[in-house]
Amino acid sequence: MLAGAQYFATYTLGSPTAVTPLFACLVSPLVLTMPMWLRTARRVDRRECGFVYRYNLSEDRLNHPVAE
Secondary structure, eight states, X not given: OOTTHHHIIIIISXXXXXXXXXXXXXXXXXXXXXXXXXXXXXXXXHHHHHHHHHHHHOHHHHHSOOOX
16 A cells, blocks of 8 residues: 555646655554554454454355345
């Protein structure tokens, strides 16, 4: 995403100088939320994280119709 910032700023926004604010808009949320993710990763057991990851990618979950 950061690699496309120059292209997006130049050709979509029409301003090559828009790279700096665009870069700040892409990176600042990551910098602000990093401590939260670090605390969460230290608090949650790895097995629980693996379960959530496998569940979200499982075919059973993807093939079920949306609950009404």
